[in-house]
Amino acid sequence: xxxxxxxxxxxxxxxxxxxxxxxxxxxxxxxxxxxxxxxxxxxxxxxxxxxxxxxxxxxxxxxxxxxxxxxxxxxxxxxxxxxxxxxxxxxxxxxxxxxxxxxxxxxxxxxxxxxxxxxxxxxxxxxxxxxxxxxxxxxxxxxxxxxxxxxxxxxxxxxxxxxxxxxxxxxxxxxxxxxxxxxxxxxxxxxxxxxxxxxxxxxxxxxxxxxxxxxxxxxxxxxxxxxxxxxxxxxxxxxxxxxxxxxxxxxxxxxxxxxxxxxxxxxxxxxxxxxxxxx
Numbered sequence: 001x002x003x004x005x006x007x008x009x010x011x012x013x014x015x016x017x018x019x020x021x022x023x024x025x026x027x028x029x030x031x032x033x034x035x036x037x038x039x040x041x042x043x044x045x046x047x048x049x050x051x052x053x054x055x056x057x058x059x060x061x062x063x064x065x066x067x068x069x070x071x072x073x074x075x076x077x078x079x080x081x082x083x084x085x086x087x088x089x090x091x092x093x094x095x096x097x098x099x100x101x102x103x104x105x106x107x108x109x110x111x112x113x114x115x116x117x118x119x120x121x122x123x124x125x126x127x128x129x130x131x132x133x134x135x136x137x138x139x140x141x142x143x144x145x146x147x148x149x150x151x152x153x154x155x156x157x158x159x160x161x162x163x164x165x166x167x168x169x170x171x172x173x174x175x176x177x178x179x180x181x182x183x184x185x186x187x188x189x190x191x192x193x194x195x196x197x198x199x200x201x202x203x204x205x206x207x208x209x210x211x212x213x214x215x216x217x218x219x220x221x222x223x224x225x226x227x228x229x230x231x232x233x234x235x236x237x238x239x240x241x242x243x244x245x246x247x248x249x250x251x252x253x254x255x256x257x258x259x260x261x262x263x264x265x266x267x268x269x270x271x272x273x274x275x276x277x278x279x
Contacts, residue, residue, distance in 0.1 A: 040276060042156035044073060045192060045241035047166040049199045049233035049250075051129055059098045059162075061236055065249055066160065069240075070104065070124060073158045077105040079122040083138035084130025084164040091128060116147050122157060129163025129199075132176040136168050137184040149190050159192060163199045166233070170196050174222055175230050177215075193241060194278040196222070201232030201255060219257045229275060230257040231266075239272060246272035 046062075046069050053061040070078070078099060082091040092108035099106050109125075112118035119125065125148070127135070139145050151157040161169045167176045168189040175196045204214040219230050231239070237250030248254050248270045256264045266272070 040153060041243045042154055043152065043192065043241050043243055044069065044156055044158045045152070045169065045239070046158075046160045047169055047193075047197065047233075047239040047241070048160070048162040049166070049201070049235055049237050051162040053236045057098070058094060062238065063102065065238060065240065066099075067102065069158055069160065073124060073156075075104070075124040075158060077107060077123050078160075079109055079118060079125045080106050081109045081125060081127040081135075081165070083110070084128055084132065084135035091130075095126065095128065115142055115144060119144070119147050119151060119157075122151075124158035124160065126160040127162070127165030127168065129165055131181055132164040132167040132173045132178045133180045133184060134182045135164045136173055136187075136189060137182045139168065139190075140185050145190060149192065152190070152192055166197055166199050166239075169193060171228070172196060174226070175219060193239075193246070193276060195275045196228060196230040197239070198230055198232045201234050203255075216257075216263075220261070223257050223259060223261060227259045229259050229278065231255075231272070231275065232257065237268075241276070244273060244276055246276055248272055 046065055048062055048065075051059050051062075059066065069075075078095075080092050080095050082088040082095075085091045088108060088110040092106065092110070096106035107118075109115055109118060139148070148159075152159045159169065161167075164176070164178065167173050169192045170189055171191045171194055172187045173184075173189050174187055175198045177198070177200055198215070198219055202215050204216055215232070219232065222228075222230060232255035233239070234250075234252045234254060237248060237252050237254055240247045240249050248266055248268060251268055253268070254266045254270070256266055258264065
């Protein structure tokens with residue numbers, strides 16, 4: 001804890017107004033950490049359902065969204081977080097091959113001898129998809145949750161998440177689709193936004209003879225237990241968060257599973273800012 005406090009005191013300011021950040025203390029109950037999250041004015045997020053979309057190259061469908069974020073923050077180098085897959089070097093090379101032709105340098109966080117220091121110096125971070133449980137466990141193991149949360153919410157560090165990287169950006173990973181091949185200390189995640197997302201959301205297949213649970217039934221079960229909203233992001237869609245404003249991007253609807261058990265279809269470019277006001 002002492003080293004983390006020294007870290008927070010040493011972060012160079014990025015010119016944003018600051019506020020008390022209860023989220024940096026994960027030992028506090030979740031409901032306390034989500035009370036009056038006033039540091040959100042610095043948020044600069046792009047939360048993708050996936051990095052791949054049928055008919056497009058890797059990240060190609062999101063190029064315009066990525067470049068809007070990167071150019072707006074004068075980003076030239078992206079720090080990639082590859083912990084959701086086993087081969088970190090290969091994964092980083094995949095992202096580099098996609099972003100380098102667009103003019104961006106990509107560095108892997110796993111290559112840095114001091115990950116916390118690397119994060120504090122980063123121009124932007126991209127947390128890739130894969131297995132959400134493995135990703136969150138690694139972030140806990142390396143003590144990176146609090147530094148990332150602080151940098152993004154208080155200092156305005158641009159954050160891109162895809163799939164698992166989007167899951168860990170939310171309040172918890174309860175609504176991931178992944179198999180629990182690893183066990184993190186908690187399902188509580190970065191809480192960069194105070195609601196849950198289900199990436200790769202799939203509608204129930206009309207006329208299907210499959211008798212297992214549908215995605216809707218699983219998400220409705222989460223809502224019934226937690227009374228919290230979940231945003232189902234279909235492939236090719238994303239959420240852009242700028243301070244206290246959130247917008248649905250892409251050319252498909254998203255499905256909102258409301259805290260009261262009802263659902264709503266949200267059209268492209270819908271204002272999702274109301275979801276940022278969850279407690």
